[in-house]
Amino acid sequence: MSRSPETRHDSVRAVEWRGSYLRLLDQRRLPDDLVYVELSSADAVADAIADMVVRGAPAIGITAAWGVVLAAREADSGPARHRSAAVQTAIGRLAAARPTAVNLQWALARMHAGGEVADTLTLEATAERLQAKDLAANRRMGQLGAGLIRPGSAVLTHCNTGSLATGGFGTALGVVRAAWGDGRIRRVWVDETRPWLQGARLTAWELARDEIPASLIVDSAAAHLMSRGEVDWVIVGADRIAANGDVANKIGTYALAVAARHHGLRFMVVAPSSTIDPDTAVGAEIPIEERAGEELCAGFRRFRPHAVNPVFDLTPASLVDVLVTERGILQRPDGDGIVRLLGGPAPESVGGGSQLW
Secondary structure, eight states, X not given: OOOOHHHHTOOOOSEEEOSSSXXXXXXXXXXXXXOEEXXXXXXXHHHHHHTTSSOSHHHHHHHXXXXXXXXXXXXXXXXXXXXXXXXXXXXXXXXXXXXXXXXXXXXXXXXXXXXXXXXXXXXXXXHHHHXXXXXXXXXXXXXXXXXXXXXXXXXXXXXXXXXXXXXXXXXXXXXXXXXXXXXXXXXXXXXXXXXXXXXXXXIHHHHHHTTOOOEEEOGGGHHHHHHTTOOSEEEEOOSEEETTSOEEEETTXXXXXXXXXXXXXXXXXXXXXXXXXXTOOSGGGSOOOBOOGGGXXXXXXXXXXXXXXXXXXXXXXXXXXXXEETTEEEESOOHHHHHXXXXXXXXXXXXXXXXXX
């Protein structure tokens, strides 16, 4: 029996709830070692998020939701009068683990809607629903984004936005998966994505695992390929999108958007609507996480230069040609378009075609 592109090119799951503990694929060990870690406390989940055992905005949010479940299970064994405070403390620690990706805050807000801490079974059902909806949203975005790509196109993607970064299938990489399955893509370019090499270690591994041929390049080769006519679309994800359409994403995204605009190429951002933060007016208000400069000097034994290591950058909405969400496609996103997108029909009511703004 033949399988659909959604299953044929989607064999990885990074976040798995096992009934009493959370199992994460340790992305720091890829691509050489396929290692899972088992977590049974909210503190361990917060550490795993901060230490990048799991990464990618949607996956971080899902992981944090299961962290709340673990906190509730632990609190259930203590005095009932202390349960709510214990879970709220855990939520605070989970929220502080990574500051830029808004999906983390979004997921935690849904785990204690109205400021109340629900019973553990309800929390578990909520986390399960969040993860299932993320997978469904990714498959929807894949279909919508793939429909914009002409057959025979070459695409370039940055960082990792696939199954490893989400509940499954991926955001930007979900579009690549769907477009490849439809026969629309002739070539995939993968940026290495310094300094953690998420493109080289994770995206290239995912695509190879799912039998989608791809070519790895150093980050600085992207503009060269564009100048030679070897790229038609740049397709990226997002960690937070401001109310005016500005995009915070992995460092290097802004440079790709500038180069794409200069060469007359199309630039697509793919992200669930939960990545849009209507409370952040413009991109300049988004906190940009900086990690230790030592990450740039891995392998240096004697010489240690001073290093600055911003993890994300801001791409102005004016450089984004298309924003794809599970709610539909927003052409040339701006503040008015974001309002229409968020106020539009729910994904279940959009139907088989694309909702365009």
